[in-house]
Every structure is written in structure tokens, then in C-alpha cells.
Amino acid sequence: MDNDTLKIGGDGAAGGFSSSGQAIMFERLLASRRDLSAVSARELHEGTCWGDAVYLVDALSLGMGVHPFREVEDICVRHDNGDVPVYMHRGTRFLAPDDLVLIQNMNRDVKVRHLPDPLEVPSRVDLGDRLELTGEEIAHPEGGYLSVAETFDLELRALVVWRRDRRSRLDLRVVAGHSTTGFAAERLAEHALRFSPGAAASPRKRYRERDVQRDRVYRFEARLDAVSGYSHMPFDSTEACAEYLASVYADGRIARMPAVGKTRSDSEHSHFSLRHGIRLSVYGHERWTVLHEAAHDIAGRIAPQEAGHGPAFVGVLVALLETYAGVRPEHVEQALAERPVKIDQTVRGKILGRFSAPEASPASEFAP
Numbered sequence: 001m002d003n004d005t006l007k008i009g010g011d012g013a014a015g016g017f018s019s020s021g022q023a024i025m026f027e028r029l030l031a032s033r034r035d036l037s038a039v040s041a042r043e044l045h046e047g048t049c050w051g052d053a054v055y056l057v058d059a060l061s062l063g064m065g066v067h068p069f070r071e072v073e074d075i076c077v078r079h080d081n082g083d084v085p086v087y088m089h090r091g092t093r094f095l096a097p098d099d100l101v102l103i104q105n106m107n108r109d110v111k112v113r114h115l116p117d118p119l120e121v122p123s124r125v126d127l128g129d130r131l132e133l134t135g136e137e138i139a140h141p142e143g144g145y146l147s148v149a150e151t152f153d154l155e156l157r158a159l160v161v162w163r164r165d166r167r168s169r170l171d172l173r174v175v176a177g178h179s180t181t182g183f184a185a186e187r188l189a190e191h192a193l194r195f196s197p198g199a200a201a202s203p204r205k206r207y208r209e210r211d212v213q214r215d216r217v218y219r220f221e222a223r224l225d226a227v228s229g230y231s232h233m234p235f236d237s238t239e240a241c242a243e244y245l246a247s248v249y250a251d252g253r254i255a256r257m258p259a260v261g262k263t264r265s266d267s268e269h270s271h272f273s274l275r276h277g278i279r280l281s282v283y284g285h286e287r288w289t290v291l292h293e294a295a296h297d298i299a300g301r302i303a304p305q306e307a308g309h310g311p312a313f314v315g316v317l318v319a320l321l322e323t324y325a326g327v328r329p330e331h332v333e334q335a336l337a338e339r340p341v342k343i344d345q346t347v348r349g350k351i352l353g354r355f356s357a358p359e360a361s362p363a364s365e366f367a368p
Contacts, residue, residue, distance in 0.1 A: 006026070006057050006059055006099070006100040007096075007098045007099060007100055008038055008039065008040045008098060008099075008100040014026060014038055014100055016059075016100075017059075022059065026057070029068070035104050035105050036055070036102045036103070036104055037049075037051075037102065037103050037106040038100055038101075038102055039100075039101055039102075039103055039106070040097060040098050040099065040100065040101070041084040041086075041095035041096065041097055041098070041099040041100075041101055042084070042097040042098065042115050044075060044084065044086075044101050044103070045075065045079060045084040045097075045113065045115045046111045046112065046113055046114065046115055047109060047110075047111060047112035047113060048108060048109055048110070048111050049103055049106055049107070049108060049109070050103070050106070050107055050109060051103040051104050051105045051106040051107060052104045052105045053071060053072075053103070053104040054071070054072040054075070054086075054101055054102070054103055054104075055069045055070060055071055055072065055101065055102040055103075055104070056069075056070045056072060056086075056088075056093065056095075056099075056101060056102075057069065057070075057100060057102065058070050069102070070088060070089075071088075071089070072086045072087070072088060072101070073087045073088060073089060074086070074087040075087070076092070077113065078179060078180070079115055079116070079179060080094055080178055080179045080180070080183040080187075081118045081119055081156060081176075081177050081178055081179050082097065082115065082116060082117055082118030082119075083095060083096060083097075083118075084096075084097065084099070084115065085183065091186070092183075092186055094183070094186075094187060094190070097115060118177070119155060119156050119177060121156070121159060121174050121176065121177035122174055123173070123174055124171050124172060124173055124174060125149070125159065125161065125172055125174055126169065126170045126171065126172070126253075126354075127149065127169040127170070127172065127255060128253040128254065128255055130151065130152055131149050131150070131151055131152075131159070132149060132150055132255065133147050133148070133149050133150075134147075134148045134149065134150050134158070134181050134185070135148075136148040136181070136184070136185040136188065137188070138188045138189065138192060140162065140192055140195075140197065141192060142196060142197055143164070143197065144162055144163055144164045144165065144197055145162070145163045145165070145166065146160055146161070146162055146175060146188050146191055146192055146195070147160070147161055147162075147163055148160060148181055148184040148185050148188070149161050149172075150181050155179070156177045156178070156179065157178065157179060157180050157181055158177070158178045158179075158180060158181040158183070158184035159174050159175075159176070159177050159178070159184070160174070160175040160176045160177075160178065160184050160187070160188065160191050161173060161174055161175060162175055162195065162197050164304075165304060167300065167301055167304045168301065168304070169255070169301050170301060170302050170350075171302070171350075173197070175191050175195045176191055176195075209305065209306055209307040209310065210307060211307040211308045211309050211310070212307065213307070213309055213310070213341055213342060214307075214308065214309040216339065216340070216341045217309040217313075217314060217341050219339045220314075220335055220336070220339040220340075220341045221288075221292070221317075222339075223335040223338055223339040224321070224327060224331060224332065224335035224339075225288070227331050227334050227335055227338075228321075228325075228326065228327045228328070228331040228335075230288065230325060230326065230327070231326065232286060232287070232288070233286065233287035233288075233325075234285055234286050234287075235285040235286065235287075235290075236285070237285065238260060238261060238262050238280055238285065240285070241260055241280055241284075241285055241290050242260035244287070244290060245257060245260060245278070245290055245294055248291070248294060248320070248324065248355075249294075251323075251355050252298075252351070252354045252355040253354065254298065254354075258272065258277035258278050258294075258297050259276070259277035259278070260277060260278045260280065260290075261276070261277065261278070261279055261280070262279065262280060262281075262282075263279045263280065263281045263284075264279075266281055266282045266283070267281075268281055269281060269284075270283075270284030270289050270292075270293060271293070272293045272294075272296035272297055274300070277297075278290075278293040278294070278297070280293070287324065287325060288321070288325060291317065291320040291321060291324060291325065292317060294320065295313055295316040295317035295320055296308060296313060298316045298351070299312045299313040299315075299316045299317075299347070302316070302347060303344075303347075310342070310344075311342040311343050311344035311347070312344045312347045314341055314342065314343040314344065314348075315343050315344035315345060315346070315347030315348035315351065316347060316348070316351050318332055318343065318348050319347075319348045319349075319351035319352045319355065320351065320355070322352065323352065323355045324355075
């Protein structure tokens, strides 16, 4: 049983004892202290009860027969998504509305504030323009990280999300919602104890998988180019490539576009790396090549341990080509039939859902 988790029901009776002995000790405690009254954290927050002092009951100490009182130093007037924050000697504690508190020499008064019901939070989210990490995070004991993300919502300002690794930005599991980023940061350790990522946190391979289908992907792309009748779209400079890619990332509401620069020599192939971003040769100033390298960045965020030209990469690339290069689904199916490669259709569908063709739908219609 956690400390300070005794509850009080609507009839005023205390509960949540781990043993009959603990319940007896609590009854004796109240019998010996006639100046103490048991109320709920909701009543305390709403101001209908007040007195000379407020205490929490340490349930563990109560069961051991030692002094169980923990004095509350102050009460926060702001709630945390339906929970009641109180300031203790060693930091802030967050109480559920029906958690029990004791008030010394209690008085009754009219309600001065309302404690609302908690707001529902989504089960999974993507980071983007309207949801960004604050930098507050802790490592989860089972693997991955618990991070605070700011929502810019006036009522629910922060979410605590679980990420498998620090590169993950899409399809993140939501652990809890909070009224402020400060409350979320203070409760990270609490969530680490209560939340278990389960099988999702199982150890991954230390290194990325071997890129066994790279050559097959190149042959698939060549065939897709041919069957789609692709119209080449060259750019005059690396800067123009960067401007085009910025519009693509804006349409998809993807933050942190990689840097776009030149390769060290014209003989070097265009490529993407985490350290240097996208590097384009003089022959790579073309729409298809830019989208290909962008697909490496996006796929790396979705499946960081997968091979560079793995199924997730193919799913992202195909979705980008369908959105921006005039490739149609039947072209993709024909090229796959003639030059088979493994493709993650779930990733393909997810990216198609995030991106909108600039000529068809303005980006403003695709709010995060």
C-alpha cells in the first residue's frame, strides 16, 4: 500500500486500510485526538473546510504503530487535472479528490473554488508544432524515457509521454495529462513507479539491422520512375532544395527539419546522416532525391533500429512520392510486383495521413 492513500467516502467513513490492525490504529488515533476531523482532499481544495492545521496520514507509519502525521505546509489554489496539490516539507504531494486529510479544529465554509473532473487524454500522440518537448525527462527503470511535452492548451498544458529512445517523436504513448508543465515535471518519478511500458520496452539490438535490401530499393525506385512517367523537377541550388523541403516538413507538421548542404565533392553520392543532415551532390538537386533523403530522416524517427532502406523507409518514401511527385497507388503496386521490396504499409498510411499535397489542400487544414 502506498503512503498517504487512505480514502474517505461520501458517508465520511475512512477506508483503504491494508489490514484490520491498521484500521483499529486509525480509530484509536481519532478517538485520542478529538480536535481532528477527517475530510476529503476535494473539500480541502474547494475551501469548504479549514482549520488550524492540515495533516496527511502516512499509512505505512500507521501500520507500524509510529507517529503517522505529515503536516501540510500550504495548499495550492490550482488543481492538477483533477488532483489536489499540497506543499509538504519535502516537496509537493498530489492527492486524489477522495484522499483523506485531517484538519485540526475544523470549521465549515462556503465553496470558494471548484475542483473539476480530470480531462481525458489521448492514448498516443505525435510531437509537432502544437506539442513539443520541454526538456524535462527521466529514464524509466524498464527502459525508455518519460518526457514532458507542452500542449499549449489552456486547460491541459502538459502531457507525460513514454519514448523508447530520444529520437522517437511519432506515435508516443501518453502516460498522463497535467495542468502545468511544472506539475508534470514534478510527477515524473511518480509516473515511473506506476506506469509500465511492458513489452514495448524490451531491449533492442544495439546496432541497426543490416541494410540487405538497399540495392533492391534502388531497382524498385528506378522501375517506379519508369511506370509513373515521373516528371523531373530540378532545383537551381542547394538553398532551393532546402526551401522546398521546408515546405514539405511544414505540410506534414514535422519539427526539426535536418540541415541541407552540399556533399564534399561532386563525385560523392547524396546521403543523409544524423550528424550532418542531408547532403546533396550537384546531381542531387532534384525533387525525387530530396524526398528520398527526407524519407531517411523521417523513417529514422519512426523505426530508429531498422535498416536504412528497410520497410519503414520504403513506406515513408512511397507516401512522399504519392503526395508530391505524382505517383499513384497503381504505379506503386506495379513496381512492387516487378521489383519486390519489403514495405511497411502501416507507416505508408500514417505518413499519407499527415501530409497534404500543396496544390490540393492548404497546410492550415491539417492542424496537429
